Amino acid sequence: MMRRRCFLSALGASAALPQVSWAAAGNPEYLAAARHGTDRYMLHGLRADGSSAFIIDLPGRGHAAAAHPHRAEAVAIARRPGTFAFVIDCVSGAVISRLTAPEGRHFYGHGAFTADGATLLLTENDIASGAGRLSLWDVAAGYRRVAELPSGGIGPHEILRRPDGGFAIANGGIRTHPDTGREKLNLDTMAPNLTLLDADFRLERRVELPHALHQNSIRHLAARPDGQIALGLQWNGGNEAVPSVAVVLPDGELQLCEVPDALARRIEGYVGSIAYSGDGTLIAATAPRGNCLMLFDPATGDLAQVEPGIDICGVAATATGLIATQGDGTIRWLPGASRDTLQADLAWDNHLVAIR
Template identity: 45%
Template sequence: MTSRRGFLAGLLATGLAPRATWADAGAPAFLSAAALADGGYALCGIGRAGDQLFQIRLPARGHAAAAHPDRPEAIAFARRPGTFAVVIDCATGMPMATLNAPAGRHFYGHGVFSQDGRWLFTTENDYAAGQGRVGIWDAMNSYVRAGDIASGGIGPHDIKRLPGTDILVVANGGIDTHPDTGRTPLNIVTMRPNLSYIEDGQVIETAEQPQQWHRNSIRHLAVSARGQVAFGMQWQGKGEAPPLVGLHARGSTPRIMTAPDAEWRQMQGYIGSIAFAPDDGAVIVTSPRGNMVLGFDADTLGWAASLPVMDVCGAAPSGAGVLVSSGTGALAMVVDGRLVPVGRMDLRWDNHLVAL
């Protein structure tokens, strides 16, 4: 792979190579950041069989990635509250650009491309104003900064695009932070998490939970082929956490998944990742704190399965199930309420798996 990349890099430099696609990077099915055995960090490409197709060094710990819809380009985001993201040519393994958050801003570790791949959208914190913003970067012009828009709330974390559209949905976690105090929440008493939908730069709809759950921070999203949004939460209150998973469709109120109290207790108030199964019939969530995967029926909203996995966090749809990743280096498939081991590598997978 190294020599092939070097050859391809030479062709690109001379302008003789055809336009690269994800096939030139080995046709990965997933991207994930990882911590390496030597103490370094990398962005990895993973095949459908769970094999590692490439490993590209990162300057610091990564969180999530955004994959260009056509070109083999990935944006590796630093862990919140990071101020940089690296644009990587996954076919050559070479960095293409570095995104630096504007003064007074930091990234939240997530981003998404427009439908045509022209624009990259990033979740950001304007910590001086205590407001969430969505940064806009020109992917056709060396990823230069093109502007920003309101996220519709405070603490925007995850961001997705509704299928077949350029409507964005943002998980505004509701938590105000400042680099001077790291990840410490500054507004627990007044936080108001929401889902915000953005079209043509304007917030066109927001959805909130009941007031008694205002400390249930909405953090991670999955979107079904029908445009339903599943959201996973992280409890910022005291005492036992309320339910941590919900579904939303535009024009309606959020619906909350149900599970026995013991299952919610096991998750320790923390959902790390969320994914729809490929047929959209199930929602799978992970908790690295609870060392547990939970499955829910997307139609009835009822709890369907509990599967113990040590330090599990990443989750993404794959084939007939959902692939999950662990800080132990393990990969496993959740299929019909069962856990099927896929493999293990000498690294620690970070928070998220990104499906291509």
């Protein structure tokens, strides 16, 4: 296994490479996949006002994207159990590199770059064992796969670079196999966890849910500058009303955010995305099955507000608030937005990824 400090020494020349900044791509703030019409898929770079700085064709449905921290490159990653990811020059629209999962692996739809932009990390499934893996791709070598690490659990979905340069991995706990599509194979023995790695990929902490919630898959993540992490959960048990959002404090303490039983059942225990507001005073959790977005107080975990939204799923921070995308083509600003935009014949997909 390659240690990060050795790995980075091999990449030392990458910082000297010429870079085309995000300004050259029209200064987009967000990346979002979308379906145009019935069968055309695109990646949008969205400005702060919701307009598209660029629109690039994708070969199939995207899930999330990873934005290079310094130069105008985005990695569009296939939805689970896809095996492809496309590195796109967001100025020219050209495909820089086509990444393929090795035989016996598939991607989970999410990725993240190291803070220096030298390495891309993608979440993967080792199909034979069910173990979660993180693959490392050398950017300077044309996004060549060079190493891998254990994710710390089964079914790693989102990976997030934390403000301190370390990483958070949402190990959802669900084992799947491409031969059975998206069928969940281990509901009785699920054991989701949040795994925290430092910037050198060393294990810092592993946080688990109470055993009574072991079927609550940890799927999506958001981080605040002070180290607090919000978890978006997806329930795989019966018809119980269970928490769908949790907070992990910097010391590792887990706090569950409660919602009224009627709302918990309305959203079917399913959170599609999660984000902190730009000022850090709210947590937004989208619930596309319940056609709403929930706002929580991160200090207390209390539900502060519920906003309606048709198939609302993508959400990210603005300078002080939040921006969200819906399956009907609407872009919304929250809370108390005075404007929404609607793009006809377009359906925004699962996630809205902040570039910076």
